[in-house]
Amino acid sequence: MSAFDELPKVYYFPPLYTRQVNSLIRRQQIDTWIDLILQYAKSMNCWMMTSEGNLIQTKIDELTGSDSNAIEKKSLFVNETIQRSIPHTFVEEIWTHMVENGKAIRTEHDIESNSVYYIMWKGVDLWSSVILQWFETAVKLNQVVTLYELSQGDETIGWDFHGMPEPLLAKCIKSLCDRQRATIMKDEYGKPVGVKVI
Amino acid sequence: MSAFDELPKVYYFPPLYTRQVNSLIRRQQIDTWIDLILQYAKSMNCWMMTSEGNLIQTKIDELTGSDSNAIEKKSLFVNETIQRSIPHTFVEEIWTHMVENGKAIRTEHDIESNSVYYIMWKGVDLWSSVILQWFETAVKLNQVVTLYELSQGDETIGWDFHGMPEPLLAKCIKSLCDRQRATIMKDEYGKPVGVKVI
Amino acid sequence: DNLQNKPSFLIDREKFYNKSMFLNEIAREIFQFVITEFKSEKNDDIIMVTLVDLYALYNKTMRIGMGYISPSEMREACGRFEVLGLTSLKLKKLNGRVLCLSSENSFDYINNQIIKLLEDEPGCDILQITQTMNKHSTGTSWTIGIITEVLENCINKGEIVIDEQLSGLTYYKNDIWI
């Protein structure tokens, strides 16, 4: 996969895959991993990753509008070129830090008994600002826009939240609601489906 | 075969038969195998082994003087007691090290498409010293002694080179020649048959 | 200068009136032994040896036939260097766990040498490091014990990072995380 080739040189540094004993160094090592995960997900334009390092591409069926997940075969945490991989226990430590720093959000769903995380290459607040900006630019204030339109609609093409999974979009818009800038519309099951920004 | 029972305890250590991934351990492991091969060959008073770990006993017909090889059925590399055996590729690695260390010499002949090695429980130089010592003790200096006499003659009984295959004897004596202590006599086909030590 | 074959002077326990005099004499001999045997070819004054390694070697080399000295005599004798004016070697505890005899600056010297080595050849294991470090000396100036401690120290300081695989531990200079 060429996306790995785009990663910085440190990805090919063998000690990156061993949990370092010096705690200050390890802290930076974990930050390096967090950066790599963010960078990789962003370059692949992808929003989700399994705890094992496999990206998840959400594919939307244009006819039915139903979505399905395709899991990348190759894991970021397995570097075949230098034959190294991160041990599970260390992977868990990295995810814990990543969630604490708001760079990943654990989803409610597991895939093949692995947790799945949203990868936040922008933070929730930053995303909500970008979305707000879109509403202003696109002159969509004070009207209901569906989450589907936001994520998949032609009008958001070129904006980097285009393609964002709807539950994540809802999370970001939630922060606009908290600032009294938006109202979320739900369907009969309580699932967020639309948003009105004021 | 009781000869296996005489081997050190480590011969019954199951992981000895798995190529160790840790390189420092593997070095020890290969050294241990080399020791086992030497010790086993010596205890069986045997000079040759197939690459598969079967000893080869050279039997001399007393009437005709012709020799024939009998291959031990059981291989050192197969431990039936603990149901372990060394995989081929690892066996080859062990032989390579053994030859490099001068503890084995590859013969020119194969048996059943397996290489055959001389097992050097003494090094060539040490053997040549022992042989020299025999010439001195037996007062055989300055006379031609056949390799057959050296290997099979009554006069070498009790000396631990007694029974040594002639080509190997020739190799050891070659080292005496290099020191200008011996001359090798050859037959009409160029095969070494006798030696004069001065 | 072959100390083993020509013992210049036999330090016989029974010839000394008291233990202190014996220890002083032993101290001088140990000092001389270390200076002669552990210097590296390039750097005479860079010496470092663990007391454990020294104990075995000194006894086997110098004390055969004289009666070995005890571990505590070795320790005590080394502790007398300064009083006896043998100032170029001092007892030093590495990483709070291994006692060594070392000359001044030797720790930093070995430290720097190892880092330089790993810069040129990233991913060496401890055996390769020890062999390379001793390549230019006639014997072994620095044992695996010493190299272990210096590496440990570098790792604690963050100068070196490790790659732990089933095939063993290898070491890299850390020029990524500061």
Next chain:
Amino acid sequence: MKRFGLAALGDQQDQRYSDVSNDILKRQSVELDEQLSIFRDRLIKFAKKHNKEIKENSEFRSKFMRMCSSIGIDPLSLFDKDRHIFNAEDFYYEICVKIIEICRQTRDMNGGITSLDELENGYFANLKLDRTDLEKSIEMLKSLDGGIETFQIKGRKFLRSIPNELTSDQTKILEVCSVLGYASISLLKANLDWKRVRSKAVLDEMVSNGLLWVDNQNNGKEVLFWDPSWIMNLQGK
């Protein structure tokens, strides 16, 4: 050229350590054993007969012992505790030296951990000494402050010769090994209720550190991880 060397304490491949006992006896010249044992018997007789002279003449004593050493005779086998050439304490100092040498030489084989059983019944088997002698010597070694220490696993004593302390997880795995000789992921699950990932992480770490050997010929079943100190419990000589 040096006739002895630190090499023996670090790198076993290095043959410069001509000072003996280990190299010549164990490696190249197993065959010298018989000749040496005859010679050794005579030396012991000689030493006993001339004990007084050897003791009194330090020059001669030194030469005599050096000769013994250079042909690979362990002073420990010449003089036992009760009949020692110097004084009783020397006997322990010689054990101290030998323990250090054994630890250094077996380091790559066992990751720096040797059981006292193995020392007593393996390396010191032919020498007249018992467990108390060993323990007394190990106690003496403490004053060298080199991280040589004993520890217990299920009542069995071990000697650790490299200063890295075992983690509690590593110790638990060695405890499991003390029953059958090996540990495995399912044994750790059954005995310690460890999750697979934890077991794998600790087992892998111990293989990296040279503490465990891998055995993948377990009838096609899961990989076993063997503790090399188990070797002394096996069949064979």
